Amino acid sequence: MLATIASEWTKLWSVRSTWWCLIGAAALMALYSVPLGFDAAEPNPDLSHADQLLHVEEVATAGLLFTQFALIALALLTVTSEYASGSMRTTLQCEPRRGRVLVAKLVVVEVVALVAGALLALLGAGLGYLTAGDYGVFDVSSVATVAGKVSVYMGVVVALAIGLAVGLRSTAGALVVAFLALFLLPMVLMMSGMDLMTDVSYYLPGTAGTEYLGIGIATLFGLSDGLPYDADGGLGLLAGWSVVTLLAGYLVFRRRDA
């Protein structure tokens, strides 16, 4: 098992796409947090100073809404790039027990997601603080809490991504489904204004995950009152989605010809 993990680790860091995804994630976070910081630094004279403070941990979580897709791409490329090139067959010649291949891929991606998630949160908060001038509030314990939450969130989300990747095998397919499930679909359903669709939207991974992060999509649409779970419940529901997707992906991976 350790040998398979070592092999996956070598493979992960020996392709440029891994580095591009990480650079992309950092750049997206900067692109979000820097303008927000500068905006806060130019206050509205009609409002009080206290009302316009930028709590930088919120910058980090809000920025993650987009940034996460760079790390999701990194995760699913570990699987889909092997299907695209045909090298999945080489991987399975090295370790024919497919469950072990899946676990090894998951382990290396989890390490990256947990570390990169925390660093991204710190980056967003730091850049927000540096650009917000007198209006930036950098509370160490709040920022640390959020960095931990983002790390956990990314850890759960990349498991979902790996599940989609082994199930669908295509980079574009898996990325589109991830984007729909985590971002677009909850918003579209909430915008519909129909009760049934709103109820369905509560149970989607995007709604649950953002609730955990404290930037709930439901809150954005003024629907958080109807949400049948709290922040921790959101994490539980998101984790449930990840486990189910991963199991479904594993079944496909095990049954289908490589």
Place this chain on the structure above:
Amino acid sequence: MITVDHLTKRYGATTAVDDLTVQIEPGRVTGFLGPNGAGKSTTMRMILGLDRPTSGTATIDGRPYVSLRRPLREVGALLDARAVHPGRRVRTHLVAMARSNSIPVDRVDEVLERVGLTGVARRRAGNLSLGMSQRLGIAGVLLGDPRVMLFDEPVNGLDPDGVMWIRTLLRSLAAEGRTVLVSSHLMSEMQQTADHLVVLGRGRLLADASMASFVAGHSSLEEAYFRLTAGSVEYTGTEVA
């Protein structure tokens, strides 16, 4: 030794491999012949546990591939030379394979030397010519020093020197007592390389014979092959007027 026992693979209504029973013996080069679509590659994939048989079994020295621990040390296979991540460097590709089977990394440099790729070890696999990719694939086969080796069309894209080189390599690997199974469409090349032939047509076994007895009574392997497979060719073009 590779043992294929009543192996069948169906994809919906089409039968790619049809109740194939054959043994590939060690110590000789076995040529694996047949028209396109005859089931050669599918059979190789089932031997390697990549494709699941509809029925029947394929085993290596009595064990299915999936049950092998550190399989690269027992079976080496070159299926598709282009099936390498194009962005990964030649040497790193082999290092990742070696790590997965706890093969010392020194062995990577040995096999690179053996296939003549030492000079391009740092090049990205996507920038290799087809001939160089074949050599990389062969390096992967040799990596674990396995006793059983499968090669699917290994001379594709190789220059005349490369063709000669692989002929010598395959013969020496078999002479060391290994099991060597090679598929090819190049009859004249096969005639000079193989000791034994297994011929498929439409997924069925058409012949399992020594080269000498297969060619006996014909002017060449090519002629003998055409006689045998005449009724089994699925994909034909039409003559140009």
